[in-house]
Amino acid sequence: MICKRVSGTSRPPVTLAEAKAHLNLGHDNDDTLIHALLLSAITAAEQETGRRLVTQTWDYYPGGFPGEDRLYLPWGSLQSVGGVYYTDTTEAETEWDAANYRTVSDTDDAGFIALPEGGEWPDADPWPVNPVRIRFTCGWHAGETWAAETATVEGDAVTPTTANGLAYQCATAGDTGTTEPAWPVAIGGTVTDGTVEWTCVGQTVPEPIKAAIKILLADLYQNRESVSDVQRYNTRAVEALLTPWRIWRRF
DSSP: OEEEEEEEOSSOSSOHHHHHHHHTOOOSTTHHHHHHHHHHHHHHHHHHHTBOOBOEEEEEEOSSOOSSSEEEOTBSOEEEEEEEEEEBTTOOEEEEOGGGOEEEOOSSSOOEEEOOTTOOOOOOOBOSSOOEEEEEEESBBOOEEOOSSOEEOTTOEEEOSSOOSEEEEEEEOEEOOSSOOOOOOSTTOEEEETTEEEEEEEEBOOHHHHHHHHHHHHHHHHTTTOOOSSOOSOHHHHHHHHGGGOOOOOO
């Protein structure tokens, strides 16, 4: 499997503030260290689950079209497919019309593109190296915690002060109101907040995964530079938290 990352959000699934609260730290002396260890813990959680946790866009090269009517995509929590491309023996890349396939993304597991009944994959002599490229966006959503009377631009994302597992994206720029709105819980639902309009765009990173990241972070922070033949963190707790979210399909 060959995957190349195209872009991604700059907001991690666990923020520095959340990490410091978990570590019960009230100073900034170790912020640089904690940030580095947090990234390591996030990477470990992604490797363990076979996922990419927050919104990212990737190019996937499956090696060719499959012999079945489904082509599965890696990393889980598929949001959308930006395009399916194939390269023939003339080295000309062609985008396949999206009307020829259906994107199945309503699953936390591996999403896929599927042929309609009677449909066929493109019939072309393939280029011998990476003849098929699929651009897709995956991961859960992330956002800053909502705050009153805050200037907001289109595309900004927030989560409620009392987490409900959903993220909301700014559809109309403006300033948030003095009181927090009543957030819709249906994907695509909208709410007006001051002069801002928010749209519910999807789920945030599940709390069990965030909890596992915090456990790993605490172990890395508390036992840094120590030498041991035994893992110090609670392996059973981390496994119990991450296993239900693991992508078992291999690519």
